[in-house]
Amino acid sequence: MRKGFIYSILRKNLSLLLSIILLSLMVAFINIYFRNMERYLIDFVLAKNLEGFKRVFLTVLLISIVRIFLEYVKAFNLGKFAEKYMNELRLDIGKKLTKVNLEFIEKRATGDFISNLSNDLSLIQNFLNSSLGDIFYQPFVFIFGVILAFQISWKLTLFTFVIIPICIYLSIIISKPVEKYTKKQQDEYGNVNTLVQDTLSGITVIKAFNLKSEMVSLFDEKIKRAFKEGLRSARFEVILDPMKEIISLSPFIMMFLFGGRLVISGEISVGGIMAFIGLINIFIAPMNVLPNIINSYRKAKAALERIWEILSTEEERSGIINEYDPDCPYVVEFENVSFSYDGADYILKDVSFKIKKGEKVAIVGESGGGKSTIVKLILGLYKPTKGHIKVLGIDINEWNLSSLRGRISVANQDVYLFPESVEENIRYGNYNVDNKKIEEVSKKVLAYDFIISDLGGFDKEIGERALKISGGERQRIALARFLLKEADIFIMDEATSALDSDTEAQIQETLFEELKDKTLIVIAHRYSSIKFVDRILVIEDGKIVEDGTHEYLLKKKGVYYKLYSKQLGEVELGV
Ligand SMILES: Nc1ncnc2c1ncn2[C@@H]1O[C@H](COP(=O)(O)OP(=O)(O)O)[C@@H](O)[C@H]1O
Ligand SMILES: [Mg+2]
The missing domain is CATH 1.10.287 (Helix Hairpins)
Incomplete structure (x- = not known):
């Protein structure tokens, strides 16, 4: 169980914290000591005791210098402590978010989640930066102040x-x-x-x-x-x-x-009463800062609790198997798979199909039919609600998920480019290739020319230019990454949707050629581009309603025929 906010602060960097406490104690002592010196200064002046006055004055001067130094180290350590704490927290959150279920991310991938999170982080940072110092300093100064006050009167x-x-x-x-x-x-x-x-x-x-x-x-x-x-x-x-x-x-x-x-x-002496008045300010100060401290503590605590909720969410459950038989006959098997995101609406209903090794399969259907959901299930991003899924002969629940994903190359419709160089963005597909290979692959997916001319070369950071890179260009960069990966299964989920049909056809031909020995699953939105596949699965309302070759399905005059002729009509009419 959680030990609470204070504990989590104390646990981290105890020695740094002790140094802050010690420094606070010294600074508090000196500040009160100054009040006492003030008393002597005034009394010596009134008594016209120049020697005594000089002595006290020099002492105060000297200690002031020491105090400046101590204050500096204290502030520095406090800042360092806050930075360290925040960085550890940010790192924890970052790590966690890469490990949680996709479900967690998809439910929260809104601006709200991000802005709440950064708001929570700054509440905690505020507390550490502004109130933590007071928490250590004020009690000491109060205690020393009371002692001196009693001494005076x-x-x-x-x-x-x-x-x-x-x-x-x-x-x-x-x-x-x-x-x-x-x-x-x-x-x-x-x-x-x-x-x-x-x-x-x-x-x-x-x-x-x-x-x-x-x-x-x-x-x-x-x-x-x-x-x-x-x-x-x-x-x-x-x-x-x-x-x-x-x-x-x-x-x-x-x-x-x-x-x-x-x-x-x-x-009492006159100096005594003057020093005492100085002390009153010190007694009042905690009353002023206390509500702020409590307020900022409460806010930070609540913020940290929300962050802990994120940190304690369940992580993706992975099996342990990472060996598989490369000659297994079926690469993907769905056996009576039903799936629901929310436990109520079934997006996939009793879906069964098998994809042979080396087969080229298209999945088509109206949008919202569940095609992308099938891809997420193959990747183990979600687990089937009912039924079984095997990939490369091994049940999805038994696969070590990173090994499984290592065997699959995916290109999606929406492409995220990392804020790094173009080359690195492509290399994520395969770290073991040289730059020549990256250029070669880029040429194959017709990305080379615009990378050189528009993006300024492979070594250029994508950074701020990300916004200026068009959807079609992004997709081509993603396809280079996709093709580079040494995977067994290649999946394109509307990965060429932003390309014009000529470019799409050209790239698709190259991809089919390059991946001729691999298993390829294409979810396509333009039917003209999938004529070359071995088989087409037609999905409607979460069910596989037809399964066969392009010619067979056309002859059958069923759902595929309707979808196909509708699009053909649109093309001919120029819609
Ligand atoms: N993360 C999600 N949470 C809840 N519902 C989702 C989620 N992703 C997709 N859906 C719903 O599942 C259905 C199928 O979506 P999807 O598989 O993306 O369809 P397709 O790729 O065929 O267009 C849609 O109704 C969609 O709204
Ligand atoms: Mg989709």
Whole structure:
């Protein structure tokens, strides 16, 4: 079980933490020591004792230099500690996200998830950067302060500890209503900000539908409301500010009254009372920072709990087998496979088929029929809800998933390019090839020319140019990666959808030639390009409704025939 936030902070880098605590203690001691020196300085001045004054002054100067050094090391160690903690956390999250089920990612791959996560991380960072230092420093300075206060005058100290809480209590009561209005005002401005964001994201709609004046009046209304709340809180503040000032000054005023008598009666020196007033600030400070610390601690704790939820999600379950019989007759076998993403709607229903080694198979069907889902199942990204899947003769549950995926090369419709060089993006297919091979493969998928001319060569970082690389160019880079991989099974899931039909046909011919001994599964959206396959599986509503060669299925005049002639018609009509 989790041991809690504090524990997780303490566990990491204990020695660094101890050094921060020790340094905080020293700095706190020096700060209080200065108050004490202040007392002597004043008393020596009043007594016209130049020798004593010089001595104390030099000591203070010297210790100031030491303090600067200690403060510096303390701040540095605190920063280092926070950085280390955050980096470990980020690394943990990053590692975890590569290991969780695809389901987890697909359910959360929204902007919200990312922005919540980065928001949570910055809440934790805020706590570490701003509050952690106070947590170590304030208790020490308070304790040393109390000790010195007692030394100066126990009567004055007791008096102070009665007065201060009363004043703090009064000032809290008084600022309550202002807080309420300030919060309301902030909420209203929040609404305005949301509206600005909505406007930005919906700007095309706003322009296209001529909603400008509607938006302006919406803005107007919201801003007026925020303004009204702002006025209300301002009105309160105008009255309350002087009152608050009086309250916060009253400990000092009382101190002068009570302390002055003690000075006159000779119980305290003038330096003593001056030093004591300095101490009052030190006693009040924790009361001011404490709510901030608690607030930032609570936020950070909640943020960390949400992150832990991510860190404790179940990882992809993998089997252990990574050996297989290269001569197994069937490369992919689906046996009565049914699959549902949510446990309610079945996307695949009782699907059975076998793909022989070296066979070229196309899977066709209306979009949403479940074709890509079949690919995800073959890759072991999801497990079948019912039935069995074997790949290269081994049940998908028994495969070591990285070995399994090592045997499969996939090219998808949407291509993600890593923010690295073009060459590296292609090399992910196979680390053991030289640059010549990469260029060769790129030529085969008609990527070479634009890589040289548009992208500026293979060694150029994709980085910021990623946006300028078109869908068709991306797909060709992905196909180079795809072809380079030394896999047994090659799967193209609408991998040429963004290419014009001539380029597609040309590349497809090359791919068929290159992969003639391999098993190839093509999910295609243009039927013209799949005539060459050995077999076509037609999927409709999650079921395999037809299975045969192109000619056979055309003659059969069933679902394939309909789909095919519909597209042919569209092509002829130029739709
Ligand atoms: N991660 C997912 N979670 C829930 N439903 C999904 C998910 N991915 C796909 N689907 C649904 O499953 C159905 C089949 O999708 P898919 O296999 O991508 O179809 P195809 O590739 O044939 O267009 C669609 O209705 C789609 O909305
Ligand atoms: Mg699909």
